[in-house]
Amino acid sequence: xxSVTQMEGPVTLSEEAFLTINCTYTATxxxxxxxxxxxxxxxxxxxxxxxxxxxxxxxxxxxxTYRKETTSFHLEKGSVQVSDSAVYFCALSAISNFGNExxxxxxxxxxxxxx
Amino acid sequence: xxxxxxxxxxxxxxxxxxARLRCSPMxxxxxxxxxxxxxxxxxxxxxxxxxxxIIDESGMPKERFSAEFPKEGPSxxxxxxxxxxxxxxxxxxxxxxxxxxxEQYFGPGTRLTVT
Numbered sequence: 001x002x003s004v005t006q007m008e009g010p011v012t013l014s015e016e017a018f019l020t021i022n023c024t025y026t027a028t029x030x031x032x033x034x035x036x037x038x039x040x041x042x043x044x045x046x047x048x049x050x051x052x053x054x055x056x057x058x059x060x061x062x063x064x065t066y067r068k069e070t071t072s073f074h075l076e077k078g079s080v081q082v083s084d085s086a087v088y089f090c091a092l093s094a095i096s097n098f099g100n101e102x103x104x105x106x107x108x109x110x111x112x113x114x115x
Numbered sequence: 116x117x118x119x120x121x122x123x124x125x126x127x128x129x130x131x132x133x134a135r136l137r138c139s140p141m142x143x144x145x146x147x148x149x150x151x152x153x154x155x156x157x158x159x160x161x162x163x164x165x166x167x168x169i170i171d172e173s174g175m176p177k178e179r180f181s182a183e184f185p186k187e188g189p190s191x192x193x194x195x196x197x198x199x200x201x202x203x204x205x206x207x208x209x210x211x212x213x214x215x216x217x218e219q220y221f222g223p224g225t226r227l228t229v230t
Binding site: 004036041042043044046053089091096097098099100102103104105106107108 | 118119121146148150152155156157158159160161163170171173174206208210217218220222223224
């Protein structure tokens, strides 16, 4: 079945540091890939997505490239801010036999940025 | 426009009691998804519903768990005779349509603790 493995946390960085959170996946077919972010007390929000190989998703300074050859979708940001402190989830989607989208998530990586 | 609402945010039940978790989708959304996050694991798909219909319940445990999404009112995830292994965070998401990728908007989750 489909699965997502992401870098274990927690991760603590200083403000303006470079961020990488690793994510690899196992799937049949050609899934779409996502990063979701969860701020304290809130629901998950879609951060970025990529729907085919070599696509790059980007948003709010974050980027991730869909690498089919390494089955990876690593999240990067060049200069993190305190406001980026949150839990980040890597996910993939697959269409079920019923035609609906089913998301499979990694375990989440808690990121804390210190001033 | 209010987001996806879930209540209660925290729920404590003794073993053998019933737990009822509620999810109000975003205005205009008629598709609801429930996910469960067990400790130290990623979110796992449980069930997908449209108004008055269960479309895909392939992720639901076969016993004690049920879900509904009535014509009026919130979607309900019901767990009968809870056991300690049911302790988890339960997330609801909604989307305006399905059958292809439309962003799922997540609620803040209900954290169920079974004592």
